[in-house]
Amino acid sequence: MDIGPVIAKRYRIKREIGSGGMGVVWLAHDEHLGRDVALKTMNTPPGLTQDQRTRDAERFRREARAAARLDHTGIATVYDLGEERGTRFLVMQYVTGIDLEDRIAEQEQLSIEEAASIGVQIASVLASVHVRDVVHRDLKGRNVIIRTDGVVKVLDFGVAAFLEPGTARLTTTGERPGSLECMAPEQILGKPIDQRTDLYALGCLLHKMLTGEPVFEHRSELMLPGLILDHPPIPLRDLRPDAPEGLEALVLELLAKTPDDRPPHAGEVWRRLAPWLPERGDPATALTPWAEVDPLRPFRHPMGPEARPVRSWARRPRPGQPS
Known part of the structure; x- marks a missing residue:
C-alpha cells in the first residue's frame, strides 16, 4: 500500500x-x-x-x-x-512499553501480585468502556501494553462493537473479529456478544499470566474452536498450586462457556482481584530510580511523582555539580 x-x-x-x-x-x-x-x-x-x-x-x-x-x-x-x-x-x-505477551514470555509465570495489578487495570478499562456500550472483542496479550511506569494500556479498539442502538459497525455480516486464543464461545458460534465476552478474554489473560500457558492450545489451530466450545479449562491450582482458591474460582467463572455464568460486569472482577494488589509502599521509595517495567508501581505509589529510569537520573547533575 x-x-x-x-x-x-x-x-x-x-x-x-x-x-x-x-x-x-x-x-x-x-x-x-x-x-x-x-x-x-x-x-x-x-x-x-x-x-x-x-x-x-x-x-x-x-x-x-x-x-x-x-x-x-x-x-x-x-x-x-x-x-x-x-x-x-x-x-x-503512541504508547511505549512491553506488551503482555512478551512480559509473560520473559517471566514464564507472573507473581500473584503482578497478575492482579495488571488484571485490575484491564478490568478498570473494560468497566469504563462497557458502561458506554462498547465491547472490545479482541482483548489479547498483544493489545495490552505495560508502560515502564507500570501503567497498563489497552490498545486497538479497531474491531470494537458499539452496542448502542443505531450505531453502524465497521465489520460486515459473517465476520468474526477477534483472536482465537482469547475468543469466547459465543464469538466462535456467531451469537450475539455483550460485555461478558470481554470478561472471558480477561479470564484467558489471567490464566496465561499465572500459568504461562494459554487456556487451550493445539498443534492445529483448526482444533481450537472445538476445545473452547466443549472442553472445560484446567483449574488454575492444578497448574499453579500456590494460587489462592478465590483467584482460581474467579478465573474459572470468567472462562464459563455461557455468559450468564460469568461475573456480571468488570467492576465485580475488579473487586474480586483487589485483595491481591500490593500494599502501599514507603513514599521515599517512589523517588528511587527504576530500571525495569513494574506493574505494581501504580498501587504502591498511587499519584506518585513521575518515575524516571536509571539512565535519566544518571544524566542529572548532583548537588554541587555544574549543570
Missing part, C-alpha cells in the same frame, strides 16, 4: 510497528506538534463498489468518533482521523 511518506501534510511515516487483518499500524511523527504518534491505516476489501466504499467510509468515521469519546487512563487517546489517497487512517497516542 503506497500511502506516501507524509500523511495529511503533517504525519511523517517512520516505520511499521504492527499489522493485522484490519490494517497496518505505523510509527509516525506529527510535524505540527512535534510528537510521535501511532497511525493506523485501514484495509479496504477488494471488489467493493463506489457506493460500498462510501458507506464503509461513513461507518469508519462514525465509529472512530465514538472511539475518540472513550476517556480513560488505560486507553490510548484518539487524535485524528482522515483519508489519504483512498486509504482511511486513524491517529492515536
Whole structure:
C-alpha cells in the first residue's frame, strides 16, 4: 500500500510497528506538534463498489468518533482521523512499553501480585468502556501494553462493537473479529456478544499470566474452536498450586462457556482481584530510580511523582555539580 511518506501534510511515516487483518499500524511523527504518534491505516476489501466504499467510509468515521469519546487512563487517546489517497487512517497516542505477551514470555509465570495489578487495570478499562456500550472483542496479550511506569494500556479498539442502538459497525455480516486464543464461545458460534465476552478474554489473560500457558492450545489451530466450545479449562491450582482458591474460582467463572455464568460486569472482577494488589509502599521509595517495567508501581505509589529510569537520573547533575 503506497500511502506516501507524509500523511495529511503533517504525519511523517517512520516505520511499521504492527499489522493485522484490519490494517497496518505505523510509527509516525506529527510535524505540527512535534510528537510521535501511532497511525493506523485501514484495509479496504477488494471488489467493493463506489457506493460500498462510501458507506464503509461513513461507518469508519462514525465509529472512530465514538472511539475518540472513550476517556480513560488505560486507553490510548484518539487524535485524528482522515483519508489519504483512498486509504482511511486513524491517529492515536503512541504508547511505549512491553506488551503482555512478551512480559509473560520473559517471566514464564507472573507473581500473584503482578497478575492482579495488571488484571485490575484491564478490568478498570473494560468497566469504563462497557458502561458506554462498547465491547472490545479482541482483548489479547498483544493489545495490552505495560508502560515502564507500570501503567497498563489497552490498545486497538479497531474491531470494537458499539452496542448502542443505531450505531453502524465497521465489520460486515459473517465476520468474526477477534483472536482465537482469547475468543469466547459465543464469538466462535456467531451469537450475539455483550460485555461478558470481554470478561472471558480477561479470564484467558489471567490464566496465561499465572500459568504461562494459554487456556487451550493445539498443534492445529483448526482444533481450537472445538476445545473452547466443549472442553472445560484446567483449574488454575492444578497448574499453579500456590494460587489462592478465590483467584482460581474467579478465573474459572470468567472462562464459563455461557455468559450468564460469568461475573456480571468488570467492576465485580475488579473487586474480586483487589485483595491481591500490593500494599502501599514507603513514599521515599517512589523517588528511587527504576530500571525495569513494574506493574505494581501504580498501587504502591498511587499519584506518585513521575518515575524516571536509571539512565535519566544518571544524566542529572548532583548537588554541587555544574549543570
